[in-house]
Amino acid sequence: MSAAPLPPHLLAAAERVCAAGRQVVAAGLSPGASGNLSERVGDLVVVTPTGLGLGELEPDLLAVVDTAGVPVAGSGPSKEVPLHLALYRREPEVAAVVHLHSPCAVAASCLPPWSPASALPPVTPYFVMRVGRTPLAPYAPPGSAELAASLDGLPGRFTAALLGNHGSLTGGRDLDRAVDAAVELxxxxxxxxxxxxxxxxxxxxxxxxxxxxxxxxxxxxGA
Known part of the structure; x- marks a missing residue:
């Protein structure tokens, strides 16, 4: 399954990704084999592989891509790599990304947005504190270049989004913050x-x- 082993300096990041995967599964936020996680380390991104549930991750099963999305080590990466890279490009402070198909985020992504700038209103202080405004990206097929481009097309600054009829995307300065944002979203x-x-x-x-x-x-x- 592995094309090349993960470089030793990426093993700590791989272990964090696996731990985060178990956390979101335990929280009931990753049904089936859905969702994907990544952590950026310099010019490389450690990302979950295709076709594997987030509760089944092991460091040697993860993938590594460069900032253009080209695989450089490990397994075949998730098809949603372009989506992760789009958020990394938008927000240089983001070092980890969580994409989930959690039930309520999916439900909200099927509704009209609260405003042009945020799909959800400032319903609680914790949402504003831990997530911030969360625009709604228009529907595009999962894993497609159009989906990543839909994120590029959203105005203003944000570190979270709802993807139309699809799920949630959150980023953070580390995986703990990105997971916390996903839970709060x-x-x-x-x-x-x-x-x-x-x-x-x-x-x-x-x-x-x-x-x-x-x-x-x-x-x-207003948003």
Whole structure:
């Protein structure tokens, strides 16, 4: 299955990716063999392989690609590598990416966005603090160049997005933060879906902007 072994200096990153995979599976956020994770180390990206559940990962089963998506070591990488690379290009501070098909995020991704800038409203302070604005990328086939390009086409700064009729994408300065953001995004989506479009009270612009400024996330007036 392996084309070339992982370089020794990437083994720690590979172990972190495997641990994160077990974490999201234990949290019920990765049904079946869905979802993919990556960590950037310099000019290389350690990414989960194709066709393997996130709870079944082992370091020697992971893949390594360069920043152009060309495989350089390990197994065959997930088909969603271009999506991960698109977020890395947008936000140089992002060093880890989590893409999941968690149920409530998928449900929310099928709904009209709350605003042009964020699919979800500032429903809780924790969503604003840990995730920030989360635009809705238009539907494109999974693994396609169009899906990665849909992320490139979204305006403004963000480290999370919902992918139309598909799932969630979160980034962070490390895998712990990217996983935390994925968990919090799922919770914000769950609350939004539970409200079912009813009239609700969100954090106002000032409250959301204050939290985003204090915790280093991205939020803009009205979104």
């Amino acid at each position: 799922e919770e914000a989506a769950r609350v939004t879906v539970l409200l079912g479009g009813r009239e609700a009270r969100w954090l106002d612009d000032g409250q959301a902007a204050e939290l985003a400024g204090r915790y280093g996330t991205h939020w803009v007036h």
